[in-house]
Amino acid sequence: MRDYLSKELKRWKPPKPPSLKISFDAALQSYTKKACMGIVGRNSERTVLGLRMIINNHVPTPLATEALACLRVIQMGLDLGFRDVVIERDSLTIVKKLHAQNEDGSVISAYITNAKSLSEIYYRCNFKHVFLAADGCDCSRDREGL
Numbered sequence: 357m358r359d360y361l362s363k364e365l366k367r368w369k370p371p372k373p374p375s376l377k378i379s380f381d382a383a384l385q386s387y388t389k390k391a392c393m394g395i396v397g398r399n400s401e402r403t404v405l406g407l408r409m410i411i412n413n414h415v416p417t418p419l420a421t422e423a424l425a426c427l428r429v430i431q432m433g434l435d436l437g438f439r440d441v442v443i444e445r446d447s448l449t450i451v452k453k454l455h456a457q458n459e460d461g462s463v464i465s466a467y468i469t470n471a472k473s474l475s476e477i478y479y480r481c482n483f484k485h486v487f488l489a490a491d492g493c494d495c496s497r498d499r500e501g502l
Contacts, residue, residue, distance in 0.1 A: 376438040382425035391415040393425040422447040423467035439479040451485040
């Protein structure tokens with residue numbers, strides 16, 4: 357089993373300086389094809405350095421919503437001037453696609469290709485899968501990469 361698939365229950369931890377940790381969530385209203393994304397970036401002192409709420413129209417699927425949100429997150433970190441980020445998301449599919457060495461052939465390939473290209477601007481970009489539990493804890497699954 358890959359290291360980003362390990363199941364270890366732990367609470368949110370701040371990133372090591374000088375990293376920015378960016379967490380996000382996204383939802384799609386399927387009958388209107390309207391997606392909403394919430395993004396928050398915090399430093400090692402848990403201070404919120406960036407916060408965005410984004411609404412997109414004409415998003416075809418939940419997976420496209422997740423991929424588009426990830427792309428927006430990568431851009432937000434760059435906009436804030438950071439070059440060392442940890443990006444957390446509960447979509448294991450997106451995290452796996454971002455770590456994959458082969459070219460993505462799915463319907464969201466344009467988002468994945470753009471996200472990979474944009475993440476190369478960073479000195480370090482660590483995509484981390486996080487399973488959010490109902491009690492506020494997270495079950496983190498991380499793997500450094502890209």
